[in-house]
Structures are given as structure tokens and as C-alpha cells.
Amino acid sequence: MAYFGPYPWWTPEQVEFQKKTAAFLDTLVEEEMVSRWTREFPFELYEKIGATGMTGAAIPAEYGGLGLGATGSCIVAEECWKRFPGIGRIVVGNFNGGLRQVYEHGTEEQKKRMLPPIAGGELGAVAITEVTAGTDASGMSLVAKREGDYYVLNGRKRFIVAAGVADRYFIYAQTSFDPVDIKKHRHLSAFIIHKGDEGFHSEKINEILGFENVQNGSLYLKDVKVPVADRLGEEGEGWAILMGGLNFERTNIAATMSGLHRGMIQYIFDYPARRVQFGKAVIDQPIVQEKIANIIMRAKILRDSVFVTAYKWDLGMDVTIDASAVKGLAAGLALQSGDDASQIMAGDGINRFYPIQNWFELGKADHIAGGTVEACRLTVYGQGKKKLGEDAVMPRRVLDPKLRVPVPTYKPVEAKVEATAENLLAILAENYLINPGLHMMPEDIMMYMDADADKVQELIAELKAAGDVITVDNRKTGAAKLVAASYPGLDKAHDRTWYEWYPEYVKADPRRTF
Numbered sequence: 057m058a059y060f061g062p063y064p065w066w067t068p069e070q071v072e073f074q075k076k077t078a079a080f081l082d083t084l085v086e087e088e089m090v091s092r093w094t095r096e097f098p099f100e101l102y103e104k105i106g107a108t109g110m111t112g113a114a115i116p117a118e119y120g121g122l123g124l125g126a127t128g129s130c131i132v133a134e135e136c137w138k139r140f141p142g143i144g145r146i147v148v149g150n151f152n153g154g155l156r157q158v159y160e161h162g163t164e165e166q167k168k169r170m171l172p173p174i175a176g177g178e179l180g181a182v183a184i185t186e187v188t189a190g191t192d193a194s195g196m197s198l199v200a201k202r203e204g205d206y207y208v209l210n211g212r213k214r215f216i217v218a219a220g221v222a223d224r225y226f227i228y229a230q231t232s233f234d235p236v237d238i239k240k241h242r243h244l245s246a247f248i249i250h251k252g253d254e255g256f257h258s259e260k261i262n263e264i265l266g267f268e269n270v271q272n273g274s275l276y277l278k279d280v281k282v283p284v285a286d287r288l289g290e291e292g293e294g295w296a297i298l299m300g301g302l303n304f305e306r307t308n309i310a311a312t313m314s315g316l317h318r319g320m321i322q323y324i325f326d327y328p329a330r331r332v333q334f335g336k337a338v339i340d341q342p343i344v345q346e347k348i349a350n351i352i353m354r355a356k357i358l359r360d361s362v363f364v365t366a367y368k369w370d371l372g373m374d375v376t377i378d379a380s381a382v383k384g385l386a387a388g389l390a391l392q393s394g395d396d397a398s399q400i401m402a403g404d405g406i407n408r409f410y411p412i413q414n415w416f417e418l419g420k421a422d423h424i425a426g427g428t429v430e431a432c433r434l435t436v437y438g439q440g441k442k443k444l445g446e447d448a449v450m451p452r453r454v455l456d457p458k459l460r461v462p463v464p465t466y467k468p469v470e471a472k473v474e475a476t477a478e479n480l481l482a483i484l485a486e487n488y489l490i491n492p493g494l495h496m497m498p499e500d501i502m503m504y505m506d507a508d509a510d511k512v513q514e515l516i517a518e519l520k521a522a523g524d525v526i527t528v529d530n531r532k533t534g535a536a537k538l539v540a541a542s543y544p545g546l547d548k549a550h551d552r553t554w555y556e557w558y559p560e561y562v563k564a565d566p567r568r569t570f
């Protein structure tokens with residue numbers, strides 16, 4: 057069995073689907089490569105792919121899909137990108153362009169009406185980005201104004217995959233200018249519009265790195281009328297819909313990066329095994345073997361992570377951190393592997409007569425598509441701060457009584473001390489030894505002192521007035537957020553010798569202390 061085969065938790069249907077998808081896509085590779093050379097969008101090829109229903113892999117059967125979950129869509133993304141990242145991007149763009157958004161936020165009527173075309177391969181796109189709204193997607197200014205049973209949309213979008221060739225566009229627009237709504241991200245709404253809608257045009261096609269046979273471009277909307285029935289969710293829910301859609305998109309993009317690795321792996325053994333320099337195959341050079349090993353390591357870690365994330369989706373778990381984490385790392389790994397793979401093949405690695413250069417270039421493009429790798433990290437940081445809970449709590453540290461070095465402990469504090477300024481200074485002095493360089497938060501102090509938050513603030517203020525502590529204060533309330541003993545405070549709490557600590561080898565030699 058191939059190493060990059062099914063995972064043990066896949067259902068028999070998912071296992072069979074991977075096999076069938078791979079076999080079918082194998083039949084299209086020649087045609088796809090020709091379209092890269094002619095730089096023509098391969099409409100016929102896409103139609104063949106669309107007709108298989110694979111773009112509906114993640115759509116439940118009741119809405120015309122294959123019911124294979126996010127695992128199914130990741131199988132499609134990966135298998136396509138192993139063979140042809142160009143048209144693969146369009147296939148993935150189709151299900152990123154509305155599938156999850158409609159499934160999660162559509163009414164029953166909308167699901168029945170909008171999901172079957174996605175499952176049937178109708179070419180779709182997602183339109184978020186604007187001139188003013190890149191990473192700060194909420195800064196978009198394409199406007200949707202309600203007029204009776206319609207919204208009238210005016211504005212522009214840019215960097216849209218499948219611009220000009222897609223039939224369906226999942227588009228976000230500003231519906232409120234109220235500063236409170238804007239602050240609370242309630243100013244956006246989501247709509248579906250279609251090619252041929254009056255006033256809807258493509259404006260420009262970008263010459264983007266790695267885009268050989270597919271399009272990425274700008275959209276122009278002038279008084280485009282969209283029925284209220286084609287708004288997804290309530291007015292003002294656009295941001296929540298957008299973020300949910302991005303999680304799905306990022307998971308699928310990570311799967312494409314796994315496919316990209318698998319694509320390159322097809323070449324990294326066989327090419328250098330046949331390339332002779334200095335009288336022997338270059339694969340016999342340890343430095344080449346190291347590059348191959350690095351690519352395989354990245355491929356393995358990434359693929360496991362992609363399909364575990366997909367499985368979590370399918371179990372209905374929260375994947376907000378996972379989706380951005382896996383996409384944020386995937387693009388970096390892809391770029392490194394593209395660099396290694398192209399280096400193994402050197403001149404041929406960056407030459408269009410071999411396909412490696414295209415995967416290499418697209419590793420870079422996907423540093424940016426679906427939210428930059430930095431934007432992924434913003435999400436991971438923000439969500440991590442909220443959701444990692446006890447996994448991200450530094451253990452309490454205490455002084456080992458014998459060695460007088462800090463050691464972590466999970467035991468509770470045995471007894472709290474009385475709330476006095478003197479005791480607070482003693483706690484801060486001990487913190488100087490236990491957590492060198494760190495201030496304490498009021499809640500840290502409350503672990504050791506029998507005092508509520510107000511009392512702690514009162515004692516801090518008393519010590520501050522005496523010059524015994526330094527603080528960082530809340531700008532609005534003036535309350536101390538962080539506090540540490542000042543140098544005079546440390547002296548007041550204990551004699552100099554109380555703070556001293558020397559390793560045994562220093563203690564043993566009196567010339568080395570002072």
C-alpha cells in the first residue's frame with residue numbers, strides 16, 4: 057500500500073473515494089499540463105472534474121453531495137494538488153466559495169437551492185479582498201444597500217481566484233456604517249451573486265506567481281441587484297460567516313500543501329538517481345539525501361496534521377486554532393520543501409520543462425492566499441490565548457528548601473498569609489528569587505495572601521507611596537496590573553545575604569565570591 061494512503065480512521069467510503077479520485081485525476085494530467093503551456097483556462101477539464109461530484113465531497117447527501125465531510129474535501133484538495141496545482145486551486149476554490157458558509161448559515165431553502173450546484177461542480181469563487189482590505193478584511197468598502205426586496209451592491213474586489221471564469225461568487229459587503237457595528241464587526245453581510253448579473257464585471261486579471269492556466273483578478277460591481285433571498289445569514293452576520301468560511305478554506309489549503317509535497321516527492325528520488333555528476337548519481341551525495349529526508353519529514357508531519365484537523369471538523373469539534381495553525385505552517389513547509397526539491401534538480405528544478413518550479417512558486421503564493429501566514433498566526437495567538445486554558449498556565453514555582461533554586465509545583469498553596477503591607481513585600485521579595493525578572497499580577501498575590509482584589513490594590517498603593525514597589529498601571533482605572541519590589545523594597549524585606557545564591561563549585565572557592 058502506498059505510504060500516503062488512507063488513515064486508519066477513514067470510513068470505507070472515504071478510503072474508496074481516495075482511490076477513485078486518484079485514479080480519475082491520473083487520466084487528466086496530460087491535458088492539464090498542455091493547458092499550462094497554452095495558458096488557457098481549461099474549461100472542459102474542469103467540467104470533467106465537476107461532473108464527478110468531487111467538489112461536493114463535503115456536502116451531505118441530502119443536499120446533493122457525497123457526504124464525506126471535511127476529510128472528503130481534503131482528499132480532493134490533496135489529490136488534485138499532487139497532480140495539478142493550477143486546476144486544483146479552482147476545484148478547491150469552488151468548495152471554499154460558499155460550501156461551508158451555506159451549510160452553516162443558510163436557511164433550509166438556501167441549502168436546498170445553493171448546495172447542489174456546488175456539489176454538481178458549478179464553478180465558484182470567494183470574494184473578500186479589496187484594495188483597502190487585505191489582512192484587515194473587515195476594512196472592506198464594497199457597499200450593499202437594502203432597497204425593498206433587494207440589496208444594491210457597489211464597489212470592487214481584488215485578488216479573486218477564478219475571477220471572470222466562475223459562475224458563482226460568494227461575496228462580502230458592508231451593510232452598516234454605524235461606528236458601534238463596525239467596532240463589533242457587525243457591519244458586514246454575505247451574499248451570493250452570479251456571472252451575468254447586471255452591472256457585474258471582471259476588471260483585471262493578475263499575472264500572479266505560479267498561476268499558469270487559472271485566473272486571479274479583480275471584480276467590478278455597479279448597482280448589482282441581489283435578492284434578499286441570496287443574503288446568507290442575517291444582515292450584520294458577515295464577519296462570523298467569513299471567519300467560519302476561512303477556517304474551512306485554511307484546512308483545505310493546508311491539504312493542497314500536502315498534495316504539493318506529494319507531487320514533488322514523485323521527482324526527488326527518481327530524478328537524482330538518474331542525474332550523473334562526477335561519475336555518479338547525485339542521489340548518492342549525502343547532502344542531497346538530507347534534502348530528500350527533510351521533504352519527507354515535512355510531508356509526513358503536515359499530512360498527519362491536515363487529516364487530524366479534517367477528522368476534528370467531521371466530529372464537530374472546534375478547529376479555529378487547528379485550521380489556522382495547520383495552514384500557517386503548511387505554507388512555510390511547502391516553501392522550504394519547494395526550495396529543497398528545486399535545489400536537488402538545480403537548473404531543471406526551476407525550469408518549466410519539469411513541474412517542480414510550479415509547486416515551488418505556489419508554496420510562496422499560498423503564504424498569502426487564504427490569509428497570510430502572519431494572519432494565521434494572529435488567529436492562532438488570539439484564539440490560543442482564549443482557548444488553551446490550563447494548557448497555557450505556567451505552573452506555580454517555589455523555592456526548593458535545600459537547594460534554594462526555583463522548582464515547579466502543582467500542589468496548592470498550603471496557607472495564605474495575613475493581608476499586610478509587610479507580608480506583601482515579603483511575597484514580592486520571594487518572587488524576586490523564584491521568578492527572576494518577573495513582576496506579579498494581583499491575582500498571583502491573591503494565591504498567597506488572604507485578601508480580595510481591592511485590598512491587594514490598597515496594599516500595593518501603600519508600598520508604592522513608600523517607594524518599595526514599582527508598578528505597571530491600567531491606563532483607565534489607575535489600578536496596578538503588575539507589581540514588583542523596588543531595590544529599596546528588596547532591601548527592606550531582607551538583608552542582602554538572604555538573596556545570595558551560588559553554585560557549589562563557586563562556594564567551594566572563596567576567591568570566586570565577593
Ligand SMILES: Cc1cc2nc3c(=O)[nH]c(=O)nc-3n(C[C@H](O)[C@H](O)[C@H](O)COP(=O)(O)OP(=O)(O)OC[C@H]3O[C@@H](n4cnc5c(N)ncnc54)[C@H](O)[C@@H]3O)c2cc1C
Pocket residue numbers: 181182183184185189190191192214215216217218264272421422424425426427428429430431434
Ligand atoms: C494566490 C492568491 C490567491 C488569492 N485568492 C483570493 C480569493 O480567492 N479571494 C479573496 O478574497 N482573496 C484572495 N487573495 C487575497 C489574499 O487573501 C490577500 O492577499 C491576503 O489576505 C493579504 O492581503 P494583502 O495582499 O492586501 O496584504 P496586506 O494585508 O497589505 O499585508 C502586507 C503585509 O503586512 C502583514 N500584516 C498586515 N497586517 C498585519 C498584522 N496586523 N500583523 C502582522 N502582520 C500584518 C501581512 O501579513 C503581509 O506580510 C488571494 C491572494 C493570493 C496571493
